[in-house]
Amino acid sequence: MANNLLLFVLIALPSVIYADKLLSVAACQRGGNYGTGTIKEVRITPCPEAAQRRPCILRKGTNVTIEVDFEPTVGATDVTGRAFWANRMLELPLPNMNTNACATMTCPLQPNVAQTYRYVLPVSRGFPTRRYDVRWKLTASPFNMCFQFPIQILN
Numbered sequence: 027m028a029n030n031l032l033l034f035v036l037i038a039l040p041s042v043i044y045a046d047k048l049l050s051v052a053a054c055q056r057g058g059n060y061g062t063g064t065i066k067e068v069r070i071t072p073c074p075e076a077a078q079r080r081p082c083i084l085r086k087g088t089n090v091t092i093e094v095d096f097e098p099t100v101g102a103t104d105v106t107g108r109a110f111w112a113n114r115m116l117e118l119p120l121p122n123m124n125t126n127a128c129a130t131m132t133c134p135l136q137p138n139v140a141q142t143y144r145y146v147l148p149v150s151r152g153f154p155t156r157r158y159d160v161r162w163k164l165t166a167s168p169f170n171m172c173f174q175f176p177i178q179i180l181n
């Protein structure tokens with residue numbers, strides 16, 4: 027029994043080691059807040075670059091998991107999650123996303139109750155190879171949250 031537990035811990039460990047806390051998360055508006063929620067932590071897996079405070083490198087043909095721990099200040103049902111390639115001028119929505127954010131959260135959201143939103147993003151070979159800001163929005167009127175972080179896409 028104890029041996030089985032140890033085995034389980036050893037097998038489960040790598041996903042813990044490679045889940046890196048993202049340090050350079052910003053609100054979408056300069057000097058603004060994230061919206062009707064408080065972000066506690068954003069993790070990208072894998073992203074060993076986060077330890078050096080560098081943008082995560084997303085390799086084409088792999089899956090990258092984004093997890094956001096947050097606390098909404100208002101309740102919400104049917105939350106929509108969308109990601110965008112963003113710069114100062116425009117936002118391009120990421121195609122073919124599953125926009126049902128409640129698929130990974132406990133909906134309806136309750137005010138001041140911690141939540142984790144999780145999204146597995148397949149890094150398409152069609153994505154341009156370059157550095158970007160990714161802007162992520164969770165919305166369900168009146169709930170809204172928006173944050174962004176830099177990434178680097180590589181082959």
Ligand SMILES: *[C@@H]1O[C@H](CO)[C@@H](O)[C@H](O)[C@H]1NC(C)=O
Nearest residue numbers: 087088089090146147148149
């Ligand atoms: C990425 O995730 C999808 C859906 O879960 C899965 O079908 C696919 O095999 C995964 N790809 C890789 C490279 O892990």
